Each structure stands twice: as structure tokens, then as C-alpha cells.
Amino acid sequence: MRGLFVTGTDTGVGKTVLSAALIIRYPGARYWKPIQTGADDDTAEVLRLSESSRDAAYFHGVRLPDPVSPHLAAQRANIRIDLGTHIAAPKQSDAAWIVEGAGGALVPVNESDLIVHLMERLGLPVVIASRTTLGTINHTLLTIEALRARRLSVAGVVMIGDPDPDNRRAIEHYGSVPVLGEMPRFEAFTAAALRKWAAGSLDPENRLQEFLQ
Numbered sequence: 001m002r003g004l005f006v007t008g009t010d011t012g013v014g015k016t017v018l019s020a021a022l023i024i025r026y027p028g029a030r031y032w033k034p035i036q037t038g039a040d041d042d043t044a045e046v047l048r049l050s051e052s053s054r055d056a057a058y059f060h061g062v063r064l065p066d067p068v069s070p071h072l073a074a075q076r077a078n079i080r081i082d083l084g085t086h087i088a089a090p091k092q093s094d095a096a097w098i099v100e101g102a103g104g105a106l107v108p109v110n111e112s113d114l115i116v117h118l119m120e121r122l123g124l125p126v127v128i129a130s131r132t133t134l135g136t137i138n139h140t141l142l143t144i145e146a147l148r149a150r151r152l153s154v155a156g157v158v159m160i161g162d163p164d165p166d167n168r169r170a171i172e173h174y175g176s177v178p179v180l181g182e183m184p185r186f187e188a189f190t191a192a193a194l195r196k197w198a199a200g201s202l203d204p205e206n207r208l209q210e211f212l213q
């Protein structure tokens with residue numbers, strides 16, 4: 001499989017919005033959400049925000065109704081998520097994929113596996129969505145350490161919220177990682193606003209091109 005895995009320093013940090021922005025920035029890249037819990041449908045949201053047709057997504061995966069961690073949502077649905085049997089990667093070898101995790105890197109999916117083990121199986125470089133606000137240095141560096149401890153490659157960080165140049169510099173310095181963009185909090189959060197930002201301000205140095213084209 002070719003592409004990037006999008007994780008976050010937390011749930012609700014902006015992984016889905018970033019995934020849509022990456023598809024806008026690198027047209028032709030396709031989206032996959034292997035584990036979805038709760039009523040939100042990240043796949044539909046990515047297609048809506050990136051103004052893509054259904055062909056741009058892969059719909060296979062584990063879908064659980066409770067809006068909690070996958071291990072718990074699965075327990076409540078009386079199933080056990082098995083990374084080997086339930087989560088089959090798409091076969092189309094020509095496509096580049098944006099794969100969105102659930103929550104952050106160390107979120108459990110069953111009694112022994114975490115999202116980071118799914119990342120290891122897929123073997124994709126990882127992009128981290130992080131906040132811009134106080135606390136983000138610690139959360140982002142912890143995420144980077146957890147990924148590198150498993151020999152996963154960190155392609156970069158995208159910060160979401162009102163830009164904070166000091167936090168950006170600290171993440172780049174202490175994390176030895178590029179920040180590929182700072183997505184402001186949009187007053188009116190529309191597909192058009194996201195498109196404008198993604199086209200002009202996401203990954204201006206084309207660092208992700210090798211993974212997504």
C-alpha cells in the first residue's frame with residue numbers, strides 16, 4: 001500500500017479535515033477510514049469537504065455505533081476487532097491512500113492491539129494532526145516518540161487552530177520533524193475555505209509529493 005496514515009494527538013483534533021485537505025492538495029489520492037466509531041461518518045465528510053465522488057473512498061472497515069474507543073465500542077457490540085481479518089487494505093495498487101486512524105496513536109482496538117499496530121501492519125509514513133494551543137508541544141512530541149519507538153516514519157505535523165509560531169518552532173526543533181502547515185480555525189468552515197487553504201498553504205515544499213503522487 002502507498003500513501004500516508006493520518007493520526008492525531010487526540011480525538012477531535014482535525015484528522016478528518018486534514019485528510020480532506022490532503023486530497024484537495026494531492027488530487028487522485030483516495031481516502032480510507034478502517035475503524036469508525038460513533039454516528040459521525042468521516043468518509044462522507046471527507047468526500048463532502050474535498051468535493052470528491054464516491055470513487056475517491058474505500059468503504060470497507062469496522063463500523064461501530066458507540067462514540068467511544070474502538071476496543072470499548074467493539075466490546076459493547078459483542079465483537080473483537082481483529083486487525084488481520086476485519087481490516088483488509090484496499091487492493092488497487094495504483095492509488096495513493098490517505099488512511100485516517102481513530103483517536104490517537106495509542107488508542108486500543110482490542111485487548112492487546114493499539115492503533116499504532118494497525119499503522120505497523122500498513123507500513124505507511126505518518127502525518128500527525130496536532131493543536132496549536134498550549135499543551136501541544138508535549139502531546140505532539142509524545143506522539144512522535146510513540147511512532148518512532150515502533151520504527152514508523154513521521155512525514156510531518158500539521159497544526160490546527162490559531163497559529164502559534166513559538167509552538168511550531170518547538171515542535172520542529174524538539175521533534176526533528178517538519179510542520180507542513182498551520183490551518184487556521186475558519187469562522188465559516190466551508191469546503192471553499194478549506195480548498196483555498198489546502199491549495200495555497202498545505203505542504204508548500206511538496207514534501208508529501210513522493211507519497212501521494
Ligand SMILES: Nc1ncnc2c1ncn2[C@@H]1O[C@H](COP(=O)(O)OP(=O)(O)OP(=O)(O)O)[C@@H](O)[C@H]1O
Pocket residue numbers: 008010011012013014015016017018042102103160161183184185186187189
Ligand atoms: N480549521 C478548522 N476550522 C473550523 N472548524 C474546524 C477546523 N478543523 C476542524 N474543525 C472542526 O472540528 C471538529 C473536529 O474535526 P475533525 O472531525 O477533523 O477531527 P478528528 O480528529 O477527525 O476527530 P475524530 O477523532 O472524531 O475522527 C469538526 O467538527 C470539524 O469540522
Ligand SMILES: [Mg+2]
Pocket residue numbers: 015016017042100
Ligand atoms: Mg475523524
